[in-house]
Amino acid sequence: MxxxxxxxxxxxxxxxxxxxxxxxxxxxxxxxxxxxxxxxxxxxxxxxxxxxxSDQYDLLRQIETGLLSDINEYLAGYSFSDNGSESIQILQKIFEYVQENAEVCSVMLSDKGDISFQQEVMKIVQKQCISEWTKKSVNKELAEYIYSFAVTGSVGVVHKWLKEGMKQSARELAEMVINLTNRGISAFV
Amino acid sequence: MxxxxxxxxxxxxxxxxxxxxxxxxxxxxxxxxxxxxxxxxxxxxxxxxxxxxSDQYDLLRQIETGLLSDINEYLAGYSFSDNGSESIQILQKIFEYVQENAEVCSVMLSDKGDISFQQEVMKIVQKQCISEWTKKSVNKELAEYIYSFAVTGSVGVVHKWLKEGMKQSARELAEMVINLTNRGISAFV
DNA sequence: AAATTTATTCAACACATCGTTTATTATTTC
DNA sequence: GAAATAATAAACGATGTGTTGAATAAATTT
Missing domain, CATH: 1.10.10 (Arc Repressor Mutant, subunit A)
Structure with a gap:
């Protein structure tokens, strides 16, 4: 290893x-x-x-990939109960990690960082949640669009959360993201 | 003028x-x-x-602000019927604009462009749709999170749409985005 | 159409950062 | 303590930067 x-x-x-x-x-x-x-x-x-x-951009990229493997390692340390709310638990853990590393993460996820990294972060969620997703059968092409929407949308939420000083708990944010993803605005009216 | x-x-x-x-x-x-x-x-x-x-970045920014005012001008040329589906119509028009200017837009909305621009684009939608949003009463802080999610999520969808060669029509994409925003995945299962 | 204004070109400039090299010094590992 | 490895210092040509002032070209104005 x-x-x-x-x-x-x-x-x-x-x-x-x-x-x-x-x-x-x-x-x-x-x-x-x-x-x-x-x-x-x-x-x-x-x-x-x-x-x-090789240059500043290489340094940035190495910091980013370091963070990504760090998050993966962090997630690997937990086993999630298979009761239908795994996605929330996984998201919660990720948000906790972001919270604990707010200094670096807030820079990397701001407009100072690059777009591809932001997407990489949320692809971790995608990967972890994919089994739950595929239970709800939709055609593949549509599913990919839904992924894109949910993933980039979640990054937006995290970005805002960091910018506003992380007032909500990681748990609350995870619930919000899951609700928005699953039921959209209708979940909140 | x-x-x-x-x-x-x-x-x-x-x-x-x-x-x-x-x-x-x-x-x-x-x-x-x-x-x-x-x-x-x-x-x-x-x-x-x-x-x-002043430099490359200034040039990029000027291209971006040019596009933004162009879209606004383009939208100003239409009046939308007030029958509850204004949002779809506005989104459709925006996507049509993107489609017509695919060469520039696909670069600007890719990971080559910068994050702040992507958000600016979708803030236009926000501005246009805001009256419809506020009908559904949720508290302001929550509403802002929903905005962030919907706006950045929509950018993700558009990005993917451009990358895959714009197979769907602007109308179809608009409907998809509205559905995802309003009802999430549940709209598609 | 001529006069005037304005934009672009050209060449040159000092300047900063770049990316690499080579010999030397310092630190770590075994 | 000896060998290996990493960091330093100083120097290098190369390249892009941002600005200048004078000459030229093209637009607008009268």
Whole structure:
């Protein structure tokens, strides 16, 4: 499973580079962030940066994929009861993870992050919930459209939730998303 | 209303710059596109670029706001019957516009474009449909979450629609989005 | 149609960041 | 402690940036 253990120095270098980058990303769009700048902030030699990342966008992507595998690992740690409300439980766990890592997640899911990542996040839900979905038989093409709607819609909700300071609990948000997905507005009137 | 008419040369310059830029945007992410490159493609002097735009991102933003005001103008040209299906009609018109301008729109709404624009597009729908929404009384905070879900979800559907070559009609897509928004999956089982 | 205004071009500029290299130093691992 | 590996420092040519001022070309105005 674990591929050797990585050198402490590498761990440190990557950590400070990530932190400096996220810090800068809070202040300005990625397009205005230079590699020189990231390295100065992190106090890491520029040549060292290049031995780990090809550019800012590569660094961003590595942070994102790190988060994704982190979420997957986090979910793997739980077994969900098969009583028809698995989707809510899974969503709840994901939202809890997002809550616990709000600093990074709020940047990555904001308009500073990129669209493809946002979709990747919610594809995890899709993957986890897919068995429940397919119980409700609809034709495949239609199902894919419903997926797109539900997945991107959920990202929108999470985005708003983060922006407003996460006032609701992860559980409440999960219930809301499931309701919206299953019954739309009619669930709330 | 109209603020003088703009010089023909300006019109031309801006047009070819936009075209060249969109062409490049189909090939690679905006971060890899240089101003030098756009100008060579358009056969426009680099100094001229700077007299109209500050950088690639400014150019992108201007294209986007152009599209938005274009859609608004397009919608203003129609009056919608007030028989409870206004939302469908408005959505249909918007989707027709997207269809007619598929080349630009598919780039702008893809992961090449930026998130804020995608949300702006669907805020037009929100604005247009808001009266119909508020009929169904829900509390304001909840309503905003529902908006977020519906709006971003709809963008997801449109994105998919464009990517798959717009097989459905604008009308069909409008109906699908309205159904998903109002009744969720339950509308399709 | 000529005069005037305005846009674009051209060439040059100093400047910053880029991405790579090479020798040297520091740290970690075994 | 020895060997291996990572980070540093300094230098490099290369490339794109953003701005300039003078010359040219095209539009609009009269």
């Amino acid at each position: 674990k591929s050797k253990k990585t050198d402490r120095r590498i761990k440190y270098t990557k950590m400070v580079l990530r932190e400096s980058f996220v810090k800068l990303l809070k202040q300005k769009p990625i397009s205005k962030i230079t590699i020189k700048e990231i390295c100065e902030e992190a106090d890491i030699n520029r040549a060292t940066f290049y031995s780990h990342y | 109209k603020s003088k008419k703009t010089d023909r040369r300006i019109k031309y310059t801006k047009m070819v710059l936009r075209e060249s830029f969109v062409k490049l945007l189909k090939q690679k992410p905006i971060s890899k596109i240089t101003i030098k490159e756009i100008c060579e493609e358009a056969d426009i002097n680099r100094a001229t670029f700077y007299s109209h735009y």
